[in-house]
Amino acid sequence: MLPDAHGSPLMLVLDLTGTFAFGLSGGLAGVRARLDLYGVLVLAAVVGLAGGIIRDILLGALPPATFSDWRYLAVAALAGLTTFFFHRTIERFYRPVAVFDAAGLSLFCVTGAAKALEFNVGAVQAVLLGVITATGGGMLRDVLVREIPTVLRSELYAVPALIGASITVASSRLGYDPTAASLLAAAACFIVRLASLHFDIGLPTPPDGRGKPGE
Amino acid sequence: MLPDAHGSPLMLVLDLTGTFAFGLSGGLAGVRARLDLYGVLVLAAVVGLAGGIIRDILLGALPPATFSDWRYLAVAALAGLTTFFFHRTIERFYRPVAVFDAAGLSLFCVTGAAKALEFNVGAVQAVLLGVITATGGGMLRDVLVREIPTVLRSELYAVPALIGASITVASSRLGYDPTAASLLAAAACFIVRLASLHFDIGLPTPPDGRGKPGE
Amino acid sequence: MLPDAHGSPLMLVLDLTGTFAFGLSGGLAGVRARLDLYGVLVLAAVVGLAGGIIRDILLGALPPATFSDWRYLAVAALAGLTTFFFHRTIERFYRPVAVFDAAGLSLFCVTGAAKALEFNVGAVQAVLLGVITATGGGMLRDVLVREIPTVLRSELYAVPALIGASITVASSRLGYDPTAASLLAAAACFIVRLASLHFDIGLPTPPDGRGKPGE
Incomplete structure (x- = not known):
């Protein structure tokens, strides 16, 4: 039997679901950037796996x-193949990349923070690792297709992940039931993310920050 | 005496040759992007060394x-200096970047997979690490000079590495002579890579994948 | 009590000062690229922390x-918030990004090399780790805002870091007082860096390297 990567079957299921959701989002980005089969598979794998890989490297x-x-x-490979062959069907749904991405974000901020807690890092570090796990894959995807990462520019993207990771860490510290807390935390992240997209809410940009060029 | 990085003198020789070949390819890319001496050296080092560094990080x-x-x-430094001073001579040869790159690819997919096997990872992981070792440096090079990595877009680039790494892992599992198997695997990758360039063979792009924009 | 990351209080102070200086430089780059609050914080953290993170990953x-x-x-967060709210004040000073960046460069090449020496790597590797610590954050910053890293293209950027790291490693081998040597090494790097900016000194580009395109 394989060991569960995150100690509990629930975490494993959430993590694999998040990997699939992020994998679809990555694969679709690859299709749009006109990559070939290998490129689509790599983008699916990068978005689905890189956040967790970065987290595990940082945890040693x-x-x-x-x-x-x-x-x-x-x-991740299944998600890549799915987008490669069925991207037209997938894109018929409402904002598919955004929804899959929100699902991956919500699941990974929880599993990332939970795994960090198992390694006995501090609470702030656990929250940060949740956010890094959730947003790392997407940042790498944007770098590979040569865009300034969306997460840095606009929209509430990291904030929902921060909320989800914070709920996870706080409930663990308070001794709440991890299953209920994880689902609540993921739901909170998912709702805030989709609401921010729907109502077009973003973080403030710098005061007067029209970015006057020149040193 | 220094320890052999990959357990056998053959692997070390192949690995150093691959580093030099990839280093030339990286240095030439740096010259073309009009980088300065340091930039050319860094690109040579990135392409020559980064694949192996990523592999070793993933293996812990x-x-x-x-x-x-x-x-x-x-x-790697020698390759960088060579391209810096003699890039005009090198470029007189037929498609020098492509040939050096194919040599590096062929050698690294073998040594990467072989090293992974020594760390007792699974067969699929060993093949993947071979591919990552072989293609990681080139991807990083493209990101640094701000191009969408070629390996994701077109041509058979990862596939030859996959073939070479698979032959390496399969022969090891079947107990074949590692020296003969390594050379055969590297030769197979090299031939497939150059043939794909010569005959302009690529992987399929997504069906109907003209990349309709819009979410 | 928290353990000192680099074994000595002096190293810790230099390291935190360097983090703040690089954080300001990263935050200002984020403001200019019109990132939002999260983006500015991430860029400050990336430039302030990534060099040290890469170093620690390479050291295991x-x-x-x-x-x-x-x-x-x-x-790093404080530096990000400072640039977010007070970037206009900061930019009134003479070339603020360049000066903060030079300060971070000078401090990190010293602390990076010093930490590497504690891990008993060779002298060349310790110098390289100093340079990587000092230049890694800035390279990542440029990749994230989609520029070819400045350090690869022009100006004396890595060379001052190389000088600072070399002085640190050499004095340690010669048994000199680490406090005096560290301050001297940082000062040497800082002066060479600012002098190269002031007098517009750069590294040579490849001979005839107008970058003839075409394979």
């Missing part, structure tokens, strides 16, 4: 779970 | 062999 | 000191 938990456990690789 | 084999063993650094 | 010193020690995170 090497080799990373998402790399040594074949189920993550299989799920 | 820290510090990375390509960093702690001075011979890798020396070979 | 995980989790990285700059991540597990909350003071680094707090200082």
Whole structure:
């Protein structure tokens, strides 16, 4: 039997679901950037797996779970193949990339923070690792297709992840039931993310920050 | 005496040759992007060393062999200096970047997979690490000079590496002679890569994937 | 009491000061690229912390000191908030990004090399780790805002870091007083960096390297 990467079956299921959701979002980005089959698979894998890999590198938990456990690789590959062959069907749904991405974000901020807590890092570090796990894959995706990462520019993207990771860490410290807390935290992140998209809410830009060029 | 990074003298020779070949390819890319001396050296080092560094980070084999063993650094620096001073001579040959790059690809997919096997990861992971070792440096090079990585877009680039790494892993599982298997695997990758360039063979792009924009 | 990340209080002070200086430089770059609050904070953190994180990953010193020690995170966040709210005031000074960046460069090449020496790597590797610590954050910053890293293209940027790191390693080998040597090394780097900016000195580009395109 394979060891559960995150200690509990619930975390594993959330993590694999997040990998698939992010994998779809990455694969679709690859299709749009007109990459070939390999490129689409790599983008699916990068978005689905890189956040967790960065987290495990920072925790010193090497080799990373998402790399040594074949189920993550299989799920990411499946997501890539799905977008490669069925991207037209997927895109018929309402804002598919955004919704899958929000799902991945919500699941990874929870599982990332939960794994960090198992490694006994501080509360602030656990929250940050949740955010890094959730946003790392998407940032790498944007760098690879040569865009300034969306998460840095606009929209509430990191904030929902921050909320989800904070709920996870706080409930763990308060001794609440992890299953209920994880689902609540993921739901909170998901709702805030979709609401921010729907109502077009963003973070403030710098006061007077029209970015006067010149040193 | 320095320890051999990959357990056998053959692997070390292949690895250093691959570092030099990739270093030339990186240095030439730096010359073309009009970088200065430091930039050319860094690009040579990135393409020559980064694949192996990423592999060793993922394996938890820290510090990375390509960093702690001075011979890798020396070979990468030598490749960078060679391209800096003699790029005009080098470019007189037929498609020099492509040929050096194919050589590096062929050698690294073999040594990357072989090193992964020594760390007792699964067969799929060993093949993947071979591909990552072979293609990681080139991807980073493209990101640094601000291009969408070629490997994601067109041509058979990862596929030859996949073939070479798979032959390496399969022969090891079947107990074949590692020296013969390594050379065969590298030759197979090299031939497929150059043939794909010559006949302009690529991977399929997504069906109907003209990349309709819009969410 | 928290452990000192670099063994000595002097190193810690230099390291935190460097983090703040680089954080200001990163935050200002974020303001100019019109990122939002989160983007400005991330850029400040990336430039302030990433060099040290890359160094610690390469040394296998995980989790990285700059991540597990909350003071680094707090200082980087403070630098980000400072640039977000007060960027107009800061930019009134003469070339603020360049000066803060030079300060970060000077401090990190010293602390990076000093930490590497504690891990008993070779002298060349210690110098290189000093340069990587000093220049890694800025390279990542340029990649994120989609520019070819300045350090690769023009100006004396890595050379001053090389000088500072070399002085640090050489004095340590010669048994000189580390406090005096560190301050001297940082000052040398700082002066060379600012002088190169003032007199517009750069590294040579490749001979005839007008970058003839075409393979």
